[in-house]
Amino acid sequence: MSGHTLDRATIAADFPFLTRRIDGERVVYLDSANSSQKPRQVIDAMSSFAATSYAPINRSAYRMAAEATEAYEGARAKVARFINAPSADEVVFTKNATESLNLVAGSWGRANLRAGDVVVLTHMEHHANIVPWHQLAAERGIELRWIPLTPTGELDLTDLPRLLDGAKALSFTAMSNVLGTITPVAHLCRAAHDAGALAVVDACQYVPHNVTDVQAWDADLVAFSSHKMLGPTGIGVLWGRAELLDAMPPFLGGGNMISDVRLDGFTCAPVPAKFEAGTPPIIEAIGLGAAIDYLESFGMAEVRRHEAELTRYALDTLTERFGDDLTIHGPRNVEIRGGVLSFAFRDLHPHDVSQVLDERNVCVRAGHHCAKPLMRVLGVGATARASFYVYNDTADVDALADALDSATDIFGF
Amino acid sequence: MPGLEDLYREIILDHYRSPRNRGELPTPPAIMAEGHNPLCGDEITVYLQVDEGRVTDVKISGQGCSISQSSASMMTQAVIGKTVPEVRAIVRRFKGMMSIEDGDGDASADDTAVSLGDLEALQGVVKFPVRIKCATLAWNTLLQALDESA
Known part of the structure; x- marks a missing residue:
């Protein structure tokens, strides 16, 4: 029942939210672990x-x-x-x-x-x-x-x-x-x-x-x-x-x-x-x-393949660009990791990270993710979290990294 | 859309980087109150020392974002040395600036005469409604402490 390869160019028309513009720019939705966007077929x-x-x-x-x-x-x-x-x-x-x-x-x-x-x-x-x-x-x-x-x-x-x-x-x-x-x-x-x-x-x-x-x-x-x-x-x-x-x-x-x-x-x-x-x-x-x-129509194996690839790209890109300034919680091995990245950026509070990212239309969750016992185990009050789904691609990861760069300017590191 | 410069004013970042009156006070005689922002997990503890109807010291501990931390820091400077009715007036004035009117007595006409000083820098927060809870966390916690001191 599968067949199509997941690729934003071919599925973009299925997701009306991808046409949304805020301040004339597209929206980079990285909050699907919270709740996903809906394709036209569902609507x-x-x-x-x-x-x-x-x-x-x-x-x-x-x-x-x-x-x-x-x-x-x-x-x-x-x-x-x-x-x-x-x-x-x-x-x-x-x-x-x-x-x-x-x-x-x-x-x-x-x-x-x-x-x-x-x-x-x-x-x-x-x-x-x-x-x-x-x-x-x-x-x-x-x-x-x-x-x-x-x-x-x-x-x-x-x-x-x-x-x-x-x-x-x-x-x-x-x-x-x-x-x-x-x-x-x-x-x-x-x-x-x-x-x-x-x-x-x-x-x-x-x-x-x-x-x-x-x-x-x-x-x-x-x-x-x-x-x-x-x-x-x-x-x-x-x-x-x-x-x-x-x-x-x-x-x-x-x-x-x-x-x-x-x-x-x-x-x-x-x-x-x-x-x-x-x-x-x-x-x-x-x-x-x-x-x-x-x-x-894609098959869940293809969905998983797409997200594992994107997660690996995100782990590599963010580590390469920010090194020790960015701490990603959870396993590095994408074989046992889904497309969810909770992170700490420098000593910025996740709320502030999320606010700065929103200025670039990058939507991430900031908070305790309804997992306060886990936050205590991690020794943090909150994290920022980017999460991926079928409609995300490497350009979204790049947009996240570029937006994180702009946090540096505002908070003056 | 409002720009981030409306939110992250220099005075706010200054209080975030160098928070005033951080620490604890012995309880008793001080009163301690804890506040939580259930949405983001921010936690704040306010220590309040009241002597003969006057707030003589306030200390803040806990963790939070730049808005909640700077608001708490500026709050301590605004209320230390004031009488309890004056402090309540400042709280009402501040929450009014955050577009919040609650039942903590009638907002008297005198409140508008209360000067917020540096705190005026936080009025940009109103343009970012999600952050209002960050800005008011310390203030609501201070109110709890005031109520306990009564």
């Missing part, structure tokens, strides 16, 4: 569906509703195929990856964890994979253990067997949103299972940029968001093994998630409806399906 699919095909799903007999239901379920099937899930029924649509992870802690966690039970996390988790577990710790006294990092920003697995000893779950990122580190997901899933623990994967940064195969990982639950993979905001995914999802209690209650409601109680609908209370993000599901179609 058009959503607009067209909303304009002439929109109807509620799962509730009515008329043809418009049947068509809308089919389109919504079609998007679910695309997601399943995209991550090599055995069945579309194992794909639950949520609001975003944060809600997916809250669903895991709130449903599976509440049903299965008691005081003293252990959940293992890592020092490079996003707050979305920390706070829900903290909430469970406060509510029922579970114990959290943490996999530390090596000096190069990889997971330090030296003590993994001891950390996993007696653990009920290992919940970890497949790719750090700060360091870019790609973790050994299949290895960690196996280690979790060997210890009798559930393997939960925060794949929010991984799925948009890599070939994902949840069966090859042998994961139990996997969370990700649409808006980081060229799709719209407002929809995310939780994939889980069927028997696991079947056994989990519902997370939110309401319409669509029931098969019967009586005065004395209710009976849940089968998955995935059990976890999709209320009217779901229908138009957004259509958009997510279109985003997957678009990504598959």
Whole structure:
């Protein structure tokens, strides 16, 4: 299903944001790890569906509703195929990856964890994979253990067997949103299972940029968001093994998630409806399906190749031009690194770096990236972060480097 | 679009490079308050010494960007030696310059007579709305300390 080579000249027409001018100049968007831009194919699919095909799903007999239901379920099937899930029924649509992870802690966690039970996390988790577990710790006294990092920003697995000893779950990122580190997901899933623990994967940064195969990982639950993979905001995914999802209690209650409601109680609908209370993000599901179609026109192996090449170029260029003035966090080896570069520039605060870069229309994130525990491990309050996607190329990296040069002028080094 | 020269005025960079009144004060007798900017992770600690209704010393510790650090530095110079009502008037005047009016008493007509001195250099921040929180972090933290001293 792949074929096209990723190259901005050929895909530029697909991304309307590339025509945006600020002060007459193009925008260099380097914040895709935060949220991605959308191609025309996604915008058009959503607009067209909303304009002439929109109807509620799962509730009515008329043809418009049947068509809308089919389109919504079609998007679910695309997601399943995209991550090599055995069945579309194992794909639950949520609001975003944060809600997916809250669903895991709130449903599976509440049903299965008691005081003293252990959940293992890592020092490079996003707050979305920390706070829900903290909430469970406060509510029922579970114990959290943490996999530390090596000096190069990889997971330090030296003590993994001891950390996993007696653990009920290992919940970890497949790719750090700060360091870019790609973790050994299949290895960690196996280690979790060997210890009798559930393997939960925060794949929010991984799925948009890599070939994902949840069966090859042998994961139990996997969370990700649409808006980081060229799709719209407002929809995310939780994939889980069927028997696991079947056994989990519902997370939110309401319409669509029931098969019967009586005065004395209710009976849940089968998955995935059990976890999709209320009217779901229908138009957004259509958009997510279109985003997957678009990504598959290249193939995720090509997306990964493009980004690894760009990341290597960025690491080389920034090191060559700025030497010790620029510190890049995370591994140098692009085999285990995605297109995310968090950096410190001289002793400038990341906010100031970001402000100066914005003067040149270079958009980077500055802050703690919703990973404050990791910031403390790195010994910094914040970082500036540039991140890449299909629409970026080496000219964007050069623009970043040129803009960093201008910071020197303003702050007078 | 406003230029960066509106934001990074020389006096601001001077206070950023050489912050005044950095350090700590013993608590008690001083009051300590901590402020966080949850968006960017900036953290500031304000130590406030009030004697007989007058602010006799202020020290700042913590980390932040050029705007939050310089604003904190200039704030200390503006409030040391002033009475508590005078300090509250300066805070209102400063936050007013940042286009923020909050419920900390009624902004009296007298506030406009309050001189902000070097702090006027920060008015360019208003053109960069994202940075207003940086500029006001120390001031909100000072207000917390003042409330505790009351």
